Amino acid sequence: MIKVWDYLKEYEILRDDILKAVDEVFKKGILIFGPKLEEFEEKFSKYIGANYGIGVGNCTDALYIALRGLKIGHGDEVITVSNTAVPTITAIVNSGASPKFVDIDKYSLIDVSKIEKAISKKTKAIMPVHLFGQSCEMNKIMSLAKKYNLKVIEDCAQAHGATYFNKKVGSIGDVGCFSFYPTKIFGAYGDGGFITTNNKELYEKMHRIRFLGMEKKKMSSGHWNGKYYAVEHGTNSRLDEVHAAILLKKLEHLDNWIERRRMIADRYNKELKDSKIELPVEAPNNKHAYYIYVVAHKERDNIISELAKKDIHLNISYPWPIHIMDAYKHYVEPNCNYLKNTEDQAKKIFSLPMYPTLTDEEQGIVIRELKKLL
Numbered sequence: 001m002i003k004v005w006d007y008l009k010e011y012e013i014l015r016d017d018i019l020k021a022v023d024e025v026f027k028k029g030i031l032i033f034g035p036k037l038e039e040f041e042e043k044f045s046k047y048i049g050a051n052y053g054i055g056v057g058n059c060t061d062a063l064y065i066a067l068r069g070l071k072i073g074h075g076d077e078v079i080t081v082s083n084t085a086v087p088t089i090t091a092i093v094n095s096g097a098s099p100k101f102v103d104i105d106k107y108s109l110i111d112v113s114k115i116e117k118a119i120s121k122k123t124k125a126i127m128p129v130h131l132f133g134q135s136c137e138m139n140k141i142m143s144l145a146k147k148y149n150l151k152v153i154e155d156c157a158q159a160h161g162a163t164y165f166n167k168k169v170g171s172i173g174d175v176g177c178f179s180f181y182p183t184k185i186f187g188a189y190g191d192g193g194f195i196t197t198n199n200k201e202l203y204e205k206m207h208r209i210r211f212l213g214m215e216k217k218k219m220s221s222g223h224w225n226g227k228y229y230a231v232e233h234g235t236n237s238r239l240d241e242v243h244a245a246i247l248l249k250k251l252e253h254l255d256n257w258i259e260r261r262r263m264i265a266d267r268y269n270k271e272l273k274d275s276k277i278e279l280p281v282e283a284p285n286n287k288h289a290y291y292i293y294v295v296a297h298k299e300r301d302n303i304i305s306e307l308a309k310k311d312i313h314l315n316i317s318y319p320w321p322i323h324i325m326d327a328y329k330h331y332v333e334p335n336c337n338y339l340k341n342t343e344d345q346a347k348k349i350f351s352l353p354m355y356p357t358l359t360d361e362e363q364g365i366v367i368r369e370l371k372k373l374l
């Protein structure tokens, strides 16, 4: 069987290191908010190129905490795309704000030429989603943000290590938000998330919000060094010591694994270039990290079911744009016609197996069977 994503071969390679790291945490006796989290926060924010980093429970929380940190909420609008994972929108709605959808370009990323038209008096932020592993056109987004005094929250859930003009995503906007959900480029063995920023004051606020809005306060009796005291309303979202320790081990391999993803993409590009399938394009000045390798064909449902018969498993991210889903369709006018590229793409895209431990032989089988079918 060839899965569209798999972590078991990776686990075989890392097993000894991971079990040792977990054992170290268990023996130390600190399970939450300890030295592994501090080390990971320092190392991962450095890897991204940001001054500050905060480990949280998942990326949905990271996006929500970023919005709260930037004081975005009721009555505000956040510009983003509709071809994203639901949590991008969940976070915006949880903050009290509303999503304002902009169509996408040929790279499946926010079409920056359409952002200005979507800006209203209520707009407070742009949330570009670095979808499938590559960066949105951040220069244009940052200059629009400056012109209209908007904040920029980068949704980097799918793009760890991807660069734009040699800068890693998550180091360009006001805040970067990452997911360590197991399938991601940099995945944990459970849930996890991360927030990056270069702004100290914002860092301190988001740091507080992730832990119930609390800070240590001295008791007047003087008997305690400090007990937790809520200075503002927060939430509870923590990256635990076990996951910080596992991610520290995995961080040592991240760049090699991204290179391996790029090699796999390169082979797909070369060997499928004369087939009738539309292939992904790397945008100018970008280094794509290939979270997934997304292609398009109008017969995609047939292709997926035919290859499944050969035990080759493909996926669709995402078959429905957010703005047509029952939960969120009230954020657009009925029969809205300004998200046409988003709707068209959703009908034909699908993804081929992509993960660093996919073998050359397995990839060869995928390519051969796909070509035979086409």
Ligand SMILES: Cc1ncc(COP(=O)(O)O)c(C=O)c1O
Pocket (backbone or CB within 6 Å): 057, 058, 059, 060, 061, 084, 085, 087, 088, 129, 155, 157, 158, 178, 179, 180, 181, 192, 193
């Ligand atoms: C683009 C995008 N944003 C946000 C998220 C949310 O990540 P998490 O599952 O860690 O909350 C995901 C994960 O599916 C995602 O793909």
